[in-house]
Amino acid sequence: MSLSEFQLIEKYFARQRIRRGDVALGIGDDAALLRVLPGMELAVAIDAMVEGRHFPAGTDPFAIGHKALAVNLSDMAAMGAEPAWATLAISLPTADEAFVAQFTDGLFSLAYRYGVELVGGDTVRGPLMVVVQMHGLVPAGKALKRSGAFPGDAIYVTGTLGDAGAALQQILKGESCNAMLRSRLDRPEPRVKEGMALREIASSAIDISDGLVADLGHILAASGFGATLDVEALPLSAELLDTVADREQAWPLALASGDDYELCFTVSPHREATLHALASEWSCGITRIGIIDSKAGLRLLRGDGTPFPLAVRGFDHFADAERGR
Numbered sequence: 001m002s003l004s005e006f007q008l009i010e011k012y013f014a015r016q017r018i019r020r021g022d023v024a025l026g027i028g029d030d031a032a033l034l035r036v037l038p039g040m041e042l043a044v045a046i047d048a049m050v051e052g053r054h055f056p057a058g059t060d061p062f063a064i065g066h067k068a069l070a071v072n073l074s075d076m077a078a079m080g081a082e083p084a085w086a087t088l089a090i091s092l093p094t095a096d097e098a099f100v101a102q103f104t105d106g107l108f109s110l111a112y113r114y115g116v117e118l119v120g121g122d123t124v125r126g127p128l129m130v131v132v133q134m135h136g137l138v139p140a141g142k143a144l145k146r147s148g149a150f151p152g153d154a155i156y157v158t159g160t161l162g163d164a165g166a167a168l169q170q171i172l173k174g175e176s177c178n179a180m181l182r183s184r185l186d187r188p189e190p191r192v193k194e195g196m197a198l199r200e201i202a203s204s205a206i207d208i209s210d211g212l213v214a215d216l217g218h219i220l221a222a223s224g225f226g227a228t229l230d231v232e233a234l235p236l237s238a239e240l241l242d243t244v245a246d247r248e249q250a251w252p253l254a255l256a257s258g259d260d261y262e263l264c265f266t267v268s269p270h271r272e273a274t275l276h277a278l279a280s281e282w283s284c285g286i287t288r289i290g291i292i293d294s295k296a297g298l299r300l301l302r303g304d305g306t307p308f309p310l311a312v313r314g315f316d317h318f319a320d321a322e323r324g325r
């Protein structure tokens with residue numbers, strides 16, 4: 001017997017372990033009531049995920065729940081904000097309890113780890129689509145922005161790049177996919193604590209959702225400068241290198257494939273020592289990949305100074321892309 005909308009909400013969405021002290025009223029009324037302390041700014045981000053576009057039909061519901069929240073937590077990380085409250089709009093073809101149970105398990109297990117409370121939402125019938133809105137807190141004036149990079153600043157990324165893209169490529173080709181690469185695509189780990197720690201250090205930041213070149217491009221456009229990257233410095237996982245013939249084949253994935261959800265940020269040279277001291281505690285690690293220039297445009301160079309040609313430049317939903325995202 002299928003459940004009604006209200007039974008679904010009651011049984012699955014209202015069931016969670018996190019109860020935050022700053023939630024005056026959560027799920028159950030016409031709106032949630034949330035307390036923002038004086039001196040704090042509210043950081044708000046929203047991401048929609050549509051079946052067939054952001055995940056293939058038949059994707060593990062746990063992974064959909066995880067990723068719907070993870071991509072929003074990644075936006076909080078990129079702003080240096082502390083995640084606090086989420087709202088969720090979900091469109092379901094049927095009141096499929098097994099789907100909703102696994103979906104909420106994926107969402108709530110990640111929410112629990114970051115102390116995020118789901119405070120409201122909307123449940124409707126329709127094609128499978130999930131929209132999570134995330135609300136975070138950041139001390140007033142301290143958020144990391146895309147603008148703020150300055151010539152001479154070093155460019156860094158967290159973690160490794162291209163893993164999710166390699167997984168997607170293997171899936172689209174119908175090849176079996178390495179488990180680590182697959183988990184990078186399905187269950188990205190948002191760099192929340194790293195983003196918050198970068199508040200006092202980075203001059204600009206963005207999370208890498210559409211590919212490094214595209215997302216660093218947003219920093220360059222917002223900051224009004226250019227950059228030079230050393231492609232040989234790009235951090236590549238052993239698992240990614242196993243899927244390609246040589247490093248040169250891995251670079252386009254690291255530069256232009258999306259879904260990595262690592263942070264790309266810039267740091268003025270006098271703060272780099274502090275950064276390295278901090279980052280020595282981070283399991284994801286950081287890598288210096290280039291430098292901000294006063295000259296506009298983005299230059300991709302090999303170690304010997306010769307240009308590295310890149311055909312694809314990142315993901316754009318409205319471009320005539322063949323990629324199955």
Ligand code: ADP
Nearest residue numbers: 009013027028029030088090119120121122123
């Ligand atoms: P309204 O009609 O006033 O918008 P609803 O009947 O749609 O309220 O929802 C009842 C309550 O359940 C509201 O507090 C709403 O925020 C919450 N809710 C509905 N769907 C979800 C969901 N998918 N996740 C979390 N909360 C939800």
Ligand code: MG
Nearest residue numbers: 028029030031
């Ligand atoms: Mg109402």
